Amino acid sequence: MKNIVKLSIVAVVILFFTACKNDKKETDLKEGHSNEMNMENEHDMNGSSTDMATVRKSDLTNQIVGSYLQLKNALVLDDEKNAAEAGKGLHKAFESFDMTQLNDAQHKEYMEIAENAKEHANHIAKSDLAHQREHFKMLSVDVYDLIKIAGTTKTIYQVYCPMYQNNKGGIWLSEVNEVKNPYFGNKMLKCGTIQEQIN
């Protein structure tokens, strides 16, 4: 009897997942996102789920986030040349960032973020793919922290890959609710879990 109950629970769960997947294809993009979010939550065996966070709606960081995502996408494609270009763009974006919109505490933190991030961007502009990825890991934390203080108008996902750098792990930010790993690229494109949705 117990076994039958267990089995039916498993069956219902499986049905639910398949339903989610089908729904995703049929509904529009936004609906698809929220369905997949639910799926992520149900999927996670460790009990942790995707966190939701809101930051202020501001287009201040648009250029920085845009260049960062361009860099991220180049790394996903193992494209060293375009990653280097995006690194240059990111450096410029930090240079032209409008700091007047920040309060004193934010301004101080921004200065530290920018100093660090520009250095990473510079290295990415002149390095090989493996080294670009090492800097990208630290840069991702910078851009994440920047979004937390300066906001964004975009929906951003924070994704975590536990395997990068001999299982030390690393996060990245993505504009799509889908795992495409910039640390491993084609070698292990699907490695990672979505940890947080911002906005």
Add this chain to the structure above:
Amino acid sequence: MKKSILGGIILAVVMAGIQLIPVNYNQTEEISEKDIFTVYTISKEAETMLKKACYDCHSNNTNYPWYNKIQPISWFLSNHIIKGKQELNFSEFGLYSKRKQKSKLSGIENQINDGKMPLKSYKLLHKEARLNKLEKEEISKMVKNLSNQLN
């Protein structure tokens, strides 16, 4: 024949001439308050390793080899040291923001494990800078330990 003798003489004169240009030394007596070893507690093993493998180009104190007295070798070394200190200066580590310190620590570990640091040319002339596996692990341990102190 004459031409090559003349060329030799010119070269000798130029070489002798540039020896007169003073050598700039990257050395100081005082131990900086912002030195990584003043700011953080670091194991003796790791300290020895950093000092023998990194400090010549990444601190305010270079232990110069005898050939530094010869130009243009001296220029070449001086250039390396300037660039090295720009990237990372252990003597001023405490001046960096916490964020930058964390970045630098990861960078140290990555560069050493990838075999990119110390530079090949440096290792060629400095046997003591060729780190073995155990020594590299010591650096990783130090990085982990310091990163924890930073959090």
